[in-house]
Amino acid sequence: MGNCMETEGVVPLNNITFDPKMINHSIDLYFFPGSPPSRATLMLVKALGVKHNVKTLNLLAGEQMNPEFIKINPMHTVPTINDNGFILWDSHVIMKYLVDQYGKDDSLHPKDAKKGAIVNHRLFFSATVLFPRLQDYCSPVLFGNQQPDSSKAEKFEEALVFLDGFLKNQPWVAGQQLTIADFSIVAIIATAEAVMFNIAKYSNLSEWYHKVKNAMSNYGYEDVNQAGADAFGAMFKNKLK
Ligand SMILES: N[C@@H](CCC(=O)N[C@@H](CS)C(=O)NCC(=O)O)C(=O)O
Structure with a gap:
């Protein structure tokens, strides 16, 4: 299947996205645009081509303190991901997980x-x-x-x-x-x-x-x-x- 995301110069960082088993697989990403670690994580998700729903929490309005979000992440920080029930926060940890789970190889975090x-x-x-x-x-x-x-x-x-x-x-x-x-x-x-x-x-x-x-x-x-x-x-x- 053609990959409409691929344009010249794009490094193909993931080969899982178009696996038929992954067709309905999508992760939730709790995000706020002003937050640098949120932005780093969203760019990586895009780079890996992982399907995702961005769930924006307006930190300026205190939305990270909503009881539903506190249940997911008691530390109430963005970014947080929910990958089919697997919940993780801290951008650095999330990014390492995403590369291990979805990267086509280990280039973004070498195993060496x-x-x-x-x-x-x-x-x-x-x-x-x-x-x-x-x-x-x-x-x-x-x-x-x-x-x-x-x-x-x-x-x-x-x-x-x-x-x-x-x-x-x-x-x-x-x-x-x-x-x-x-x-x-x-x-x-x-x-x-x-x-x-x-x-x-x-x-x-x-x-x-x-x-x-x-x-x-x-x-x-x-x-x-x-x-x-x-x-x-x-x-x-x-x-x-
Ligand atoms: N080390 C964490 C830092 C996360 C963090 O501090 N996020 C801030 C926004 S940049 C946040 O969610 N603040 C809201 C709060 O702490 O209630 C990471 O890299 O994810």
């Missing part, structure tokens, strides 16, 4: 111990350094009626310097191939740019950023990542005095 460890390193960097530092900078402005704190901006810039270093002499954040770490990190970088961090001043990072946008253009980069980051940026800028 050393290559896989580097991907994990970048995922943990994303989860424990890059994202929390950006949140720490943005949240008081968005939700605490405060103005940007330059010391928090500096902490985030330090993380950008680390990231720029990871990209020295290698094309992707975890080595020679695109992995789920690139999905995770680009969602944060687009958000950082939208709140006016100057990504262009980091030469390796900026080259990689350009490359990722191209590589992910068929996985909804503009509609999912850019649009979500822009909306987040607009909200942030609205709060500036």
Whole structure:
């Protein structure tokens, strides 16, 4: 059967989608556009060609606290998936699961111990350094009626310097191939740019950023990542005095 999603340059990342057994198989993805980990996960789902229902929860209206969602994820975070009753949250964990379950091969998270460890390193960097530092900078402005704190901006810039270093002499954040770490990190970088961090001043990072946008253009980069980051940026800028 022809795959209407395939266009020139698209990496075929999944060979399961058009298996007749999968025809009615669809996962639920709880999502919010402003959320970087939600966007990373949605782009990966698209890249893998996994059929999915996006269930948007408006975090600004507190919809993640609905009792029905709390039953699914007591930690009330997006993204969360429900794959035929198998429920999982935390974008990094979800992305690894999706590659293991639906990837055509292990290229997005290599089984090779050393290559896989580097991907994990970048995922943990994303989860424990890059994202929390950006949140720490943005949240008081968005939700605490405060103005940007330059010391928090500096902490985030330090993380950008680390990231720029990871990209020295290698094309992707975890080595020679695109992995789920690139999905995770680009969602944060687009958000950082939208709140006016100057990504262009980091030469390796900026080259990689350009490359990722191209590589992910068929996985909804503009509609999912850019649009979500822009909306987040607009909200942030609205709060500036
Ligand atoms: N480490 C988690 C972070 C998830 C997270 O913090 N999500 C935020 C949006 S970016 C959220 O759902 N916040 C709502 C809440 O905590 O109630 C991941 O990667 O999925």
